[in-house]
Amino acid sequence: MGLKDVLKKKIDEHRPRIAKLTKEFGDVKLGEVTIGQAIGGARSVKCLVTDISYLDPVEGIRFRGLTIPEVMEKLPKPKGKDYPYVEGFWYFLLTGDVPTMAQAEEVVEDFKKRAQVPQYVIDVLRAMPRDTHPMTMLSAAVVAMQRESKFAKFYAEGFNKMTAWESMYEDSCDLLAKLPEIAAYIYRMKYKGDTPIASDMSLDFGGNFAHMMGIPAPYDDVARMYFVLHSDHESGNVSAHTTHLVASALSDAYYSLSAGLNGLAGPLHGLANQEVLGWIQDVYAKLGGKVPTKEDLKKFLWDTLNSGQVIPGYGHAVLRKTDPRYTSQREYCQKYLPEDELFKVVAMIYDVAPDILMEHGKAKNPWPNVDAQSGVIQWFYGLREYDFYTVLFGVGRAIGVLANITWDRALGYPIERPKSVTTDMLEAAAGIK
Numbered sequence: 001m002g003l004k005d006v007l008k009k010k011i012d013e014h015r016p017r018i019a020k021l022t023k024e025f026g027d028v029k030l031g032e033v034t035i036g037q038a039i040g041g042a043r044s045v046k047c048l049v050t051d052i053s054y055l056d057p058v059e060g061i062r063f064r065g066l067t068i069p070e071v072m073e074k075l076p077k078p079k080g081k082d083y084p085y086v087e088g089f090w091y092f093l094l095t096g097d098v099p100t101m102a103q104a105e106e107v108v109e110d111f112k113k114r115a116q117v118p119q120y121v122i123d124v125l126r127a128m129p130r131d132t133h134p135m136t137m138l139s140a141a142v143v144a145m146q147r148e149s150k151f152a153k154f155y156a157e158g159f160n161k162m163t164a165w166e167s168m169y170e171d172s173c174d175l176l177a178k179l180p181e182i183a184a185y186i187y188r189m190k191y192k193g194d195t196p197i198a199s200d201m202s203l204d205f206g207g208n209f210a211h212m213m214g215i216p217a218p219y220d221d222v223a224r225m226y227f228v229l230h231s232d233h234e235s236g237n238v239s240a241h242t243t244h245l246v247a248s249a250l251s252d253a254y255y256s257l258s259a260g261l262n263g264l265a266g267p268l269h270g271l272a273n274q275e276v277l278g279w280i281q282d283v284y285a286k287l288g289g290k291v292p293t294k295e296d297l298k299k300f301l302w303d304t305l306n307s308g309q310v311i312p313g314y315g316h317a318v319l320r321k322t323d324p325r326y327t328s329q330r331e332y333c334q335k336y337l338p339e340d341e342l343f344k345v346v347a348m349i350y351d352v353a354p355d356i357l358m359e360h361g362k363a364k365n366p367w368p369n370v371d372a373q374s375g376v377i378q379w380f381y382g383l384r385e386y387d388f389y390t391v392l393f394g395v396g397r398a399i400g401v402l403a404n405i406t407w408d409r410a411l412g413y414p415i416e417r418p419k420s421v422t423t424d425m426l427e428a429a430a431g432i433k
């Protein structure tokens with residue numbers, strides 16, 4: 001059975017569970033909402049459902065029940081490579097089953113048929129001023145392709161709730177398969193003297209991306225690792241939630257992903273990884289262009305905090321421990337670039353920042369998140385244009401959010417519409433008015 005057939009079976013099995021919960025247990029309470037949560041970004045309010053990933057505050061992310069090390073170990077890998085096929089990971093996120101090598105390779109072949117980027121998308125990119133942020137370019141390229149949407153056509157021709165997921169799935173595969181070329185095109189056009197490299201259809205998603213970026217091995221494995229790590233972080237983060245929200249209006253995958261990418265472009269979300277590297281280099285330059293002493297670094301961190309800035313790459317809205325995505329990349333660095341000066345600075349920040357943040361007493365989580373490590377690896381392999389880093393995050397994040405909106409349609413989730421209240425109402429609830 002191919003991926004779509006397996007997915008269909010899973011959807012048929014899953015639907016009665018949701019129907020039963022809604023029909024028989026719809027009034028069961030999951031929690032209460034406080035004034036603090038209503039004002040404070042709905043933090044910890046349990047009102048989203050996803051089976052693609054779950055974020056435990058202490059343990060970190062599990063994809064379909066597997067930890068990051070388990071995913072990296074169990075999923076099929078291209079021959080001679082250390083990290084799994086992105087295509088196999090897509091199979092895994094959609095179905096919850098670890099694919100066999102043959103199943104993963106079937107998706108690799110399927111993606112190749114979908115991968116060619118229409119010329120008008122290239123024209124759109126080329127028409128934009130070259131100093132446009134690459135996230136703006138990525139988002140624009142995605143929404144420009146909306147005319148390709150099979151879901152939008154399906155809707156226009158007479159919508160059927162039971163089969164709507166099929167065209168959402170088709171759009172998601174079409175879109176995902178094109179992202180490596182779009183991202184690499186933006187990179188080579190914008191930063192490498194307008195020298196795009198043609199796609200090599202003999203390669204998988206990660207391999208072809210590295211090839212089109214013009215960066216030799218092991219960057220293909222870095223790409224696979226990076227895309228898997230950034231794919232999903234349950235549903236409440238800005239990019240995942242935005243994609244889900246927009247898709248809930250029956251907007252197609254192109255509209256929805258483009259919106260999610262716009263959220264990812266914010267400095268408190270995906271843009272943080274660009275900011276982290278800039279900041280680490282600032283630390284490095286300001287402290288004498290060498291790995292600083294711990295004392296100098298501590299002072300620098302305190303100066304950062306005392307000037308009202310955050311320590312980039314530290315803290316998290318949900319996590320309360322070191323992010324396992326950080327750990328995974330740290331292990332990569334320890335293996336492949338242990339002597340790299342920037343990595344040494346990053347490692348030293350890890351030694352001193354948590355204690356300082358604890359003493360500072362504001363951040364609920366003093367531990368590093370994924371972004372504290374990512375840039376260093378990219379820099380090491382020559383990808384030094386750090387405003388591009390969020391694009392890499394965006395390609396990875398697309399895997400998770402597209403899997404989610406395919407399931408959203410499969411389970412017929414309705415349009416999202418939380419209720420708002422006024423400040424007067426909050427004061428009345430608080431008993432102060």
Ligand code: AMX
Pocket residue numbers: 267268269270271272273305309310311312313314315316317318362363364365369370371
């Ligand atoms: N350095 C200094 N102060 C921090 C901090 C940090 N790294 N992280 C949080 N704080 C502060 C907050 O600014 C807030 O201060 P305030 O009360 O004066 O507004 C206070 O601690 C409480 O915040 P919180 O509940 O711990 O965090 P949050 O859920 O509001 O925000 C996050 C989470 C990630 C935005 C925040 O920790 C932050 O700004 N970190 C630095 C930027 C960063 O690394 N972002 C990447 C996140 C991962 C991702 O999406 N890619």
